[in-house]
Amino acid sequence: MKITIDGVTTDVPAGSTILDAAQQMGIDTPTLCYGDTLTPVNVCRVCVVELENARTLVPACSRKVEDGMVVHTDSERVRTSRRLVLELLGSAADLSTAPEALAYIDRYEARPDRFGPDSLTVEQAVKVDNELYVRDYSKCILCYKCVEACGVDHQNTFAITVAGRGFGAHISTELDVPLPESACVYCGNCVAVCPTGALMAKSEFDLREAGDWREEEQTEVDTVCPYCGVGCNLTLHVQDDAIVKVSSPDDHDVTRGNLCIKGRYGYRYVQNRGPK
Numbered sequence: 001m002k003i004t005i006d007g008v009t010t011d012v013p014a015g016s017t018i019l020d021a022a023q024q025m026g027i028d029t030p031t032l033c034y035g036d037t038l039t040p041v042n043v044c045r046v047c048v049v050e051l052e053n054a055r056t057l058v059p060a061c062s063r064k065v066e067d068g069m070v071v072h073t074d075s076e077r078v079r080t081s082r083r084l085v086l087e088l089l090g091s092a093a094d095l096s097t098a099p100e101a102l103a104y105i106d107r108y109e110a111r112p113d114r115f116g117p118d119s120l121t122v123e124q125a126v127k128v129d130n131e132l133y134v135r136d137y138s139k140c141i142l143c144y145k146c147v148e149a150c151g152v153d154h155q156n157t158f159a160i161t162v163a164g165r166g167f168g169a170h171i172s173t174e175l176d177v178p179l180p181e182s183a184c185v186y187c188g189n190c191v192a193v194c195p196t197g198a199l200m201a202k203s204e205f206d207l208r209e210a211g212d213w214r215e216e217e218q219t220e221v222d223t224v225c226p227y228c229g230v231g232c233n234l235t236l237h238v239q240d241d242a243i244v245k246v247s248s249p250d251d252h253d254v255t256r257g258n259l260c261i262k263g264r265y266g267y268r269y270v271q272n273r274g275p276k
Contacts, residue, residue, distance in 0.1 A: 001067040006074065018049060018060040018071055027073055030082065030104045032089075032195050033143035034061040037256045038153050041144045045085050046104065049073045057081055083108040091115040093122055094139045097197030097208075101141075122170075126205075129179055132265045133191050134205045135171075139198040142169055146190035146199060154258050159183040160190070188264040192247060192257055201245050201265075214239060222249075227262040230254060234263060243267050 001014055003021050012021040017040075022029045033044035040062035048057035052070040057078065060071075072078065086105050090112030095101045105112065112119075120138070127135040142162060150160050159182045163172035173182035191199040200208075207213040218239045225232040233252040237245040246264050250257040 001065050001069075003065050003067075003069045003071065005071045012065055014065075016065050018051075018058070018063050018065060018069075019047060021065055021071075022049075022060060022073060029060050029073055030100075030107070031061060032101060032104075032141065033145060035145055035148075035193050036250050037258075038145060038148045038193065041148065043142065043144055044089070046082050048078060048081055050075045050078050079108060083110045086110040087112045087114065089141050091119040093141050093196065094120070094136075095141075095196060097139060097200070098195060100195060127179070128202070128205075130186065131202060132186050132261070133188060133199055133201050135179070136198050136200065137170065139196045140171060141196055141198075142171070143195060145193040145195065146171065149189040149193045149258075150184075154189050154256075155185070155187055157183050157185055157187075159185075186261045186265065187259060188261070189258045192259075192264075203244050207239075207244060213244075218244065225259070225263040227260075227266060232259055232263050234259070234267075236267070242271055 001012055002009055003012055005022055005025055005027060008025060010021070010025055012024060019029055019031070019034065029049070030046045031044070032046050034040055034047060040059070042059045042062050045059065047060040049060045050072040051058050060073070082104070086101070086108055087110045089095070089101065090105055090110060122140060123138045127137070144162065147161055149155060150157050160171055160173055162169055163176065164170055173179060173184070188201070191201060204213060218237050221236045221238060223234050223236060225234050232255045233248055235247045235249060236243050237247065246259070246267050248255040248257050248259050248263070
């Protein structure tokens with residue numbers, strides 16, 4: 001199909017989204033709720049683009065291309081919409097550990113502070129109820145990525161969902177039971193897709209709290225999980241000669257970014273070196 005984006009016409013495969021086409025052309029379109037391995041849910045709205053002859057802006061992450069489409073990804077209307085969305089997100093949630101969102105705020109000259117100091121609608125205490133990951137919902141932008149990862153897209157555990165409506169909407173376990181009493185299997189796949197740090201490995205959280213998290217000094221080592229024969233790829237994040245976090249690459253055809261509890265959190269035996 002032929003599609004024209006920002007004045008340039010190109011051919012894209014049928015079934016592609018506008019975002020796919022833009023990425024194919026090297027156009028950097030901002031996304032927060034979108035994930036390469038997740039089904040688009042169209043909730044963050046920062047990827048909206050202007051489609052000629054369409055009444056409203058459309059989400060690039062899910063709108064399929066049609067032959068002859070003419071799209072504008074950086075018009076004043078698009079920039080104004082993205083700026084306001086980022087201001088609303090930045091005023092309602094703590095984005096201090098969301099580098100992509102902060103970069104978008106700078107890029108679109110958004111001013112979340114213009115809504116005043118009392119606009120942080122989701123401010124609450126950090127939930128630390130297990131040794132593997134913590135939940136800081138004051139940083140949650142309700143992108144649904146954790147829900148999708150826990151559900152049909154990946155884990156099929158369905159331990160969490162979005163409960164409530166409007167300002168009362170929040171991520172919840174079934175019947176709002178404590179996380180250790182829920183169906184959660186602690187795979188950490190929700191943590192892996194979280195774009196803001198609302199979900200964070202406890203090892204990273206503890207280092208950040210102590211002021212010792214130095215991501216710029218960390219090295220990454222790719223290896224294979226030793227626990228079973230599936231062959232999941234691991235990326236070990238190493239700081240001060242110790243593993244501080246484990247992730248998995250999205251483009252690996254075995255894991256697609258996903259791991260089980262052993263692969264993501266079972267690395268500590270490596271560092272159980274005993275007395276010197």
